[in-house]
Amino acid sequence: MSEHHHGHDHDHHHHDNHFTDMEARVKALETVLTEKGLIDPAAIDAIVETYETKIGPRNGARVVAKAWVDPDFAEWLKRDATEAIASLGYTGRQGEHMRAVFNTAETHNLVVCTLCSCYPWSVLGLPPVWYKAPPYRSRAVIDPRGVLQEFGLILPETTRIRVWDSTAELRYLVIPERPADTDGFSEEELAGLVTRDAMIGTGLALSGETLR
Ligand code: FE
Numbered sequence: 001m002s003e004h005h006h007g008h009d010h011d012h013h014h015h016d017n018h019f020t021d022m023e024a025r026v027k028a029l030e031t032v033l034t035e036k037g038l039i040d041p042a043a044i045d046a047i048v049e050t051y052e053t054k055i056g057p058r059n060g061a062r063v064v065a066k067a068w069v070d071p072d073f074a075e076w077l078k079r080d081a082t083e084a085i086a087s088l089g090y091t092g093r094q095g096e097h098m099r100a101v102f103n104t105a106e107t108h109n110l111v112v113c114t115l116c117s118c119y120p121w122s123v124l125g126l127p128p129v130w131y132k133a134p135p136y137r138s139r140a141v142i143d144p145r146g147v148l149q150e151f152g153l154i155l156p157e158t159t160r161i162r163v164w165d166s167t168a169e170l171r172y173l174v175i176p177e178r179p180a181d182t183d184g185f186s187e188e189e190l191a192g193l194v195t196r197d198a199m200i201g202t203g204l205a206l207s208g209e210t211l212r
Contacts, residue, residue: 056125059090060173061194063123064205065187067100068178078102081173090122098123099164102175103201107160110148110201111172112140118166120173124196131200141165151202174201181208 033039063085067074076084081100085091098120101109113119114137119127130136139147144161148154155161164172176198182190189211197203 055090055122057123057194057196057199058191059088059125060120060123060196060199061191062187063088063090063100063173064175064194064199065191067175068190069187074102074175077175085123085173092122097170098173099170100173100175101162101164103177103204105177106158107162108148108155108201109172109174110140110144110161110163111166111174112137112163113166114138114141115165115167118168118171120166120171123173124199128196148202151197153203174199176203176205179205179207185211 030039030041030044034041063077066088067077073084076087077100081098082096084100085098101111103109113131117127117132117137119131136147141163144163145155148161166172176194178190179193182193185193185208192211193206193208195203195206198205
């Protein structure tokens with residue numbers, strides 16, 4: 001399940017049962033592999049549970065907050081995100097090769113996987129449903145500004161939007177700009193302002209006001 005190949009993620013068609021094609025295929029594979037003694041369903045459940053509950057966007061939020069308070073770390077993140085992120089202990093599946101893209105006053109970054117659903121699991125956990133959905137995957141490239149508007153994010157016309165297409169080999173983490181009203185905030189407080197969407201690029205970091 002850790003191997004990830006493009007082109008295998010078909011659009012889903014609903015049948016009479018409640019499984020999508022993909023879910024039914026996954027179930028069938030799991031059954032066959034279990035019957036052949038090749039996998040232990042409990043081990044798979046444990047992996048899924050880990051990504052659903054233990055590894056999540058809080059990891060990425062800590063990376064962003066550290067980059068905001070520590071210029072050396074920010075430089076490292078720009079130069080070699082894989083290494084910089086691994087130094088905080090966030091490594092593993094679907095996060096082996098990372099690139100951090102920094103928002104600035106001039107440029108906003110947005111991440112998509114147009115072919116399937118590549119996503120930096122080690123820092124963001126499991127992808128949201130919309131990230132995997134065909135409308136987001138196609139429209140993020142064709143009309144990024146329109147997509148951002150649907151997320152409630154209206155950027156100035158002068159802001160350039162760069163769209164990064166993830167692959168199985170390279171995943172992106174957006175480093176949002178630090179909110180202006182956060183002088184004196186601790187790293188932990190700052191991490192609390194970094195939403196998952198801010199790290200995909202469909203949102204911004206929350207204002208410091210939200211903690212007051
Ligand atoms: Fe993908």
